Amino acid sequence: MNFSSRMSRKLRPTIKVSSVNESLSKSNVKYIQLNTYSSTTVKPVSITNDKNPKAKNTQWFYNQSAIDIAAAKPSVRLTPATLLYAGKSADGSHLLRSAQYLHKELPVRIAHRIAGFRSLPFIVGCNPTILAVHELYIKAYYTACESCAITDLDSEQKYAKMLHQLLNDHKDVVTQLAEGFRECRKHILNEDMVRSFLDRTLTSRLGMRILAEHHIALHDERPNYVGVINVGMKPKDLIEKWCQFVKNLSELKYGKSPQFKLNGHINASFPYIETPLDYILPELLKNAVRATVEAHFDSPSLPPITITVANNDVDFIIRVSDRGGGIPHHMINLVTQYHYSSKNMNVDQRVEGGLLGSMIDESNNASSMHGFGFGLPTSRAYAEYLGGSLTLQSIQGIGTDVYLRLKHIDGKHESFRI
Numbered sequence: 001m002n003f004s005s006r007m008s009r010k011l012r013p014t015i016k017v018s019s020v021n022e023s024l025s026k027s028n029v030k031y032i033q034l035n036t037y038s039s040t041t042v043k044p045v046s047i048t049n050d051k052n053p054k055a056k057n058t059q060w061f062y063n064q065s066a067i068d069i070a071a072a073k074p075s076v077r078l079t080p081a082t083l084l085y086a087g088k089s090a091d092g093s094h095l096l097r098s099a100q101y102l103h104k105e106l107p108v109r110i111a112h113r114i115a116g117f118r119s120l121p122f123i124v125g126c127n128p129t130i131l132a133v134h135e136l137y138i139k140a141y142y143t144a145c146e147s148c149a150i151t152d153l154d155s156e157q158k159y160a161k162m163l164h165q166l167l168n169d170h171k172d173v174v175t176q177l178a179e180g181f182r183e184c185r186k187h188i189l190n191e192d193m194v195r196s197f198l199d200r201t202l203t204s205r206l207g208m209r210i211l212a213e214h215h216i217a218l219h220d221e222r223p224n225y226v227g228v229i230n231v232g233m234k235p236k237d238l239i240e241k242w243c244q245f246v247k248n249l250s251e252l253k254y255g256k257s258p259q260f261k262l263n264g265h266i267n268a269s270f271p272y273i274e275t276p277l278d279y280i281l282p283e284l285l286k287n288a289v290r291a292t293v294e295a296h297f298d299s300p301s302l303p304p305i306t307i308t309v310a311n312n313d314v315d316f317i318i319r320v321s322d323r324g325g326g327i328p329h330h331m332i333n334l335v336t337q338y339h340y341s342s343k344n345m346n347v348d349q350r351v352e353g354g355l356l357g358s359m360i361d362e363s364n365n366a367s368s369m370h371g372f373g374f375g376l377p378t379s380r381a382y383a384e385y386l387g388g389s390l391t392l393q394s395i396q397g398i399g400t401d402v403y404l405r406l407k408h409i410d411g412k413h414e415s416f417r418i
């Protein structure tokens with residue numbers, strides 16, 4: 001029985017709806033304490049937290065008819081070309097149109113995600129970290145709904161500010177979900193359920209973030225940009241930026257780094273959205289660097305990592321080739337699963353950077369060489385959401401080639417929708 005139905009069967013009959021906002025603003029879920037109640041003497045489930053041990057009423061987790069109604073509505077997804085060619089008017093009407101679309105659309109998308117949390121198995125949905133993210137989505141739903149109608153540029157400004165706040169509130173959701181699902185691994189009987197929940201939650205989050213960032217960016221006068229779309233994106237520039245980032249990280253962690261070589265269509269430029277590439281590229285490069293350093297730790301030099309860009313009418317491809325020994329046969333089908341990581345399999349303290357290495361990893365997960373085993377599965381889910389793919393070819397004993405293939409967004413061919 002899932003989270004939602006089990007909660008509602010026990011508790012719905014005598015629910016008294018208290019102020020949603022009050023519960024939302026005060027709540028800071030640390031753990032959920034479940035008691036068994038008879039159906040006649042129903043008491044609310046309580047959540048306590050360290051700072052405020054007073055039990056709080058959590059009726060709003062399941063008694064959300066407005067969310068149920070919104071979750072039943074279809075989402076209206078846009079092609080990137082619609083964003084690109086929406087036009088810009090001197091009177092700011094393009095800002096009003098964009099905000100009015102989001103004002104209607106975001107609550108529906110957030111409600112779909114809340115429905116996803118509710119359909120998790122009961123024991124998984126009760127995990128405190130997952131519950132905290134669920135709560136964040138409920139809070140976001142009300143924040144997005146309660147913002148006033150967009151009738152003029154003043155209300156639009158307020159709306160953009162609210163979007164900014166939401167983006168900030170949700171910035172750690174991927175790490176939180178990774179932690180939450182790791183914590184409740186022993187309760188997960190159906191891996192496919194977790195995979196499809198994470199694929200949908202993470203890609204839908206990517207879509208919402210692109211749309212929100214796009215709206216905010218429409219206010220800026222950046223040459224070459226329409227909102228978040230870089231009309232002349234050069235993959236080379238982005239790749240070089242992330243190579244430098246990963247190189248610094250590698251030098252900090254291992255005291256050395258392989259060189260990066262770029263070839264192929266290095267002068268290619270076309271319209272694209274950098275947001276997903278800013279996630280995927282560092283993940284692929286970190287994996288390649290880590291494999292290279294680990295496989296050649298005692299050698300005086302490290303083989304370079306080669307990045308090839310290929311551009312054509314339909315899509316563009318970025319291939320990352322390393323000579324890090326490849327992915328062993330028994331792991332090749334596992335590495336694109338959430339939470340699969342060889343992080344703890346490495347016994348060589350020098351490779352792991354000893355105490356310093358583990359301190360760096362613990363304190364700043366986003367910039368560690370490896371994490372929760374989320375890099376490849378999340379990158380693959382993002383690539384597929386954007387009409388592309390992520391595939392791996394391993395030559396065991398030599399190295400790995402990762403192919404990231406992404407569709408163009410110029411509207412000349414059939415496109416994905418955000």
Ligand SMILES: Nc1ncnc2c1ncn2[C@@H]1O[C@H](COP(=O)(O)OP(=O)(O)O)[C@@H](O)[C@H]1O
Nearest residue numbers: 287291335341342370371372373374375376400
């Ligand atoms: N280029 C590569 N060469 C060898 N092994 C790799 C490579 N890329 C990924 N892997 C393996 O796949 C696992 C999962 O990668 P990933 O999803 O990025 O998670 P993480 O880096 O957090 O472990 C890694 O732990 C590593 O064992």
Ligand SMILES: [Mg+2]
Nearest residue numbers: 283287370375
């Ligand atoms: Mg990784």
